[in-house]
Amino acid sequence: MTMLRAEWTKLRSATGWLAGLIGAAAVILGLGVLAAFGVTTSCGEQEGADCPHPPTGPSGQAVNDHFSFVHQPLTGDGTITAHVADFTGIITYPPPDHDQIVEGLVPWAKAGLIVKDGTKPGSAYASVLVTGAHGTRMQHNFTEDHSGPAAARWLRLSRSGETIRGYASADAVDWTEIQSVRLPGLPQTVQIGLFVASPSNVTAKAGAHGGSIVQARFTQATAVFDQVSATGSWTYDNVGDEPAMQTDWEQFHQAEGFTTADGRLTVTGTGDIAPAGQEGGPTITFTLAGLIAALLIVIVVAVLFITAEYRRGLIRTTLAAMPHRGRVLTAKAAVIGAAVFVAGLVATAVTLPLAGHVLRARGNFxxxxPTGTLLRIIVGSAVLLALTAVLAYAIGAVLRRGVPAVALAILAVIVPYLLATTSVLPTTAAQWLMRVTPAAAFAVQQALPAYPQVGKPYTPTDGYFPLPPWAGLLVLAAWAAAILAFAVIRTRRADA
Amino acid sequence: MRAALHAEWTKLITVPIYYPALIVLLTVGLSVTASVFGGEDPVQVSLLGVQLGQAVVAAWAVQLLAGEFGTGLALATFTALPRRLTVLAAKTALLLTGVLGAALLSVGASVLAGRALIGDYPALSSGPLLRAAGGAVLYLLAIALLGLGVAAVLRSPVAATGTILGLLYLAPVIIDFFHNPDWQRAIFRSMPSTAGLTVLSTVDLASLPVQPWPGLGVAATWAFVTFGIGAAVICARDV
Structure with missing residues (x-):
């Protein structure tokens, strides 16, 4: 306890160090608000005109909800069964040559049965479907996905109150229940029917000048349904379609739509029913622009906190007063870590809500x-700052010299992040950097989850990291702890 | 000047020389790793290690100059050699020579590794490759000068290291956070590392906010101006 107090007194009475910590907090706030003021959204000719933005799903997240829907109302409970007799599609200009339109389905092309709370994009739904390459699935409310038998082509969806059950079968005799889900608040009358969606063919490649370039190419799928059990009259809707965004293929070759002949329903569609990612717009995290500058300041202060003791010979006084060397080093680490955490927490807790307010007040989407994610980013960023301080301090305690310690800490924490997000390194290399280096902790800033059922490359450049948030922080913590332990062992053995 | 050079040389070689070895090690290490993965611009990929090497160049420059102020050695140096510009010139000459040697070695090795590892690598005599390789060496020399300048102004070795590495590494990261294309271009064109490293690009030059040679010119301007201010400060200030 005395040790902690002694070290805290040293930290707070060196004006430069305290100014550094306050400066780090000020940089987060200042650059955050600046970044918020830098954004102006305008669509079309008119400055500040309202831009189209993605609809929100039942649990509040942004979603894509664009598909061909052949439907009829269902009041109360009911069941629909259909056989997907044929499922084909086209992909426009795919790699490697990007020179022709080829026949084929993207892996997450979808055709199947769906129960939906009306045709408004973003409304609740549950569906059972066949896919291009992932077998049969039961999906509901955009984020949920459950796999069924791979080879089945017979699908069945039954509604009883708020409970929807999805079944699949290869022969229409043996049915497998894929999943039973609840759609809370589902009204008495819903729309039930057939749907087809075909998400863009997306690839990411390293950009010639750094970062990664994500390319999306239009695709379209056509499914032939027969043996459809429902008999009423069908209505067609291209849910979530923007007529202004039609491709040449849709205008001149084949539009989305539906035809029926001899009990066979042929449905052509494009789009996707899935959670939206970073391509839907910015998230609040970009207002943490100042965090990286704050990390740099914190590294300098933390290194000085230990190397100054060696430079001025103060360490001999410190160790004479408190001979337990390991404890002294750990106490100092705890003090610098805690001080940086508090400064960082104040900064991030003020910056994110304030910058969000500025952005919305200026008409940006x-x-x-979710609030939980926002809290995780606020607290996690402060932990990232604190652990970086401990890491830099530990490097300083091992090297005892300021210049190489600062350089090494920056090369360990900041440069891998830079290389992973802005350099010409390809995505696989970037992802490895974000797994094993101390920069893995930047995962705590990821605002949107990555979904396996969205056929999209999730790259560090777009703000998607390979490790879950807290695992990333653990990697940094492990680095800091290991180097601190090494410093303690060294200090016990070496002369001061 | 000869005495000054001799004195600085002695100081330089009697402490263990980690820095030039580290420049080569980190530059070639990252370049080779990147070449294994490949990419759109083979030349730039094969020279990616410059991103790491520049940190060591800057740290070396800071240590050489500000290190003396930190230990009080500067007082002895300037007592023995009262002409401060001569001392600075000797240090600069030695540092630039050392960086030139390390840079030639690292860039040469990186290019050869790139040629061995990347399939569609341009011929060694191709203009863009020579420009990128020569530009990489010049860029590292500019960073050395910039480091000396920052160190002369700030004098605290740790603060100087933090400042120059911040100057080099923060710009490219912060650009990504600003969702304003005008600001992004302005930052890219005016910061030494983003503008200067365009000299490594050989593909799709038209989409760069600043062209390779003018970009290197931005880095050189930063270097000369900061070095000039540093020299003026060294002459004007008490030790």
């Missing part, structure tokens, strides 16, 4: 982020 932000992808919604």
């Amino acid at each position: 932000l992808l919604p982020v």
Whole structure:
């Protein structure tokens, strides 16, 4: 306890160090608000005109909800069964040559049965479907996905109250229940029917000048349904379609739509029913622009906190007063870590809400982020700052010299992030950097989850990291702890 | 000047020389790793290590100059050699020579590794490759000068290291956070690392906010101006 107090007194009475910590907090706030003021959204000719932005799903997240829907109303309970007799599609200009339109389905092309709360994009739904390459699935409310038998082509969806059950079968005799889900608040009358969606063919490649370039190419799928059990009259809707965004293929070759002949329903569609990612718009996290500058300041202060003791010979006094060397080093680490955490927490807790307010007041759309995620980003960023301080301090305690310690800490924390997000390194290399280096902790800033059922490359450049948030922080913590332990062992053995 | 050079040389070689070895090690290490993965612009990929090497160049420059102020050695140096510009010139000459040697070695090795590892690598005599390789060496020399200048102004070795590495590494990261294309272009064109490293690009030059040679010119301007201010400060200030 005395040790902690002694070290805290040293930290707070060196004006430069305290100024550094306050400066780090000020940089987060200043650059955050600046970044918020830098954004102006305008669509079309008119400055500040309202831009189209993605609809929100039942649990508040931004979603894509664009598909061909052949439907009829269902009041109360009911069941629909159909056989997917044929499922084909086209992909426009795919790699490697990007020179022709080829026949084929993207892996997450979807055709199947769906129960939906009306035709408004973003409304609740549950569906059972066949896919291009992932077998049969039961999906509901955009984020949920459950796999069924791979080879089945017979699908069945039954509604009883708020409970929807999805079944699949290869022969229409043996049925497998894929999943039973609840759609809370589902009204008495819903729309039930057939749907087809075909998400863009997306690839990411390293950009010639750094970062990664994500390319999306239009695709379209056509499914032939027969043996459809429902008999009423069908209505067609191209849910979530924007007529102004039609491709040449849709205008001149084949539009989305539906035809029926001899009990066979042929449905052509494009789009996707899935959670939206970073391509839907910015999230609030970009207002943490100042965090990286704050990290740099914190590294300098933390290194000085230990190397100054060696430079001025103060360490001999410190160790004479408190001979337990390991404890002294750990106490100092705890003090610098805690001080940086508090400064960082104040900064991030003020910056994110304030910058969000500025952005919305200026008419910008932000992808919604749940409160829990926002809190995780606020607290996690402060932990990232604190652990970086401990890491830099530990490097300083091992090297005892300021210049190489600062350089090494920056090369360990900041440069891997830079290389992973802005350099010409390809995505696989970038992802490895974000797994094993101390920069893995930047994962705590990821605002939107990555979904396996969205056939999209999730790259560090777009703000998607390979490790879950807290695992990323653990990697940094492990680095800091290991180097601190090494410093303690060294200090015990070496002369001061 | 000869005495000054001799004195600085002695100081330089009697402490263990980690820095030039580290420049080569980190530059070639990252370049080779990147070449294994490949990319759109083979030349730039094969020279990616410059991103790491520049940190060591800057740290070396800071250590050489500000290190003396930190230990009080500067007082002895300037007592023995009262002409401060001569001392600075000797240090600069030695540092630039050392960086030139390390840079030639690292860039040469990186290019050869790139040629061995990347399939569609341009011929060694191709203009863009020579420009990128020569530009990489010049860029590292500019960073050395910039480091000396920052160190002369700030004098605290740790603060100087933090400042120059911040100057080099923060710009490219912060650009991504600003969702304003005008600001992004302005930052890219005016910061030494983003503008200067365009000299490594050989593909799709038209989409760069600043062209390779003018970009290197931005880095050189930063270097000369900061070095000039540093020299003026060294002459004007008490030790």
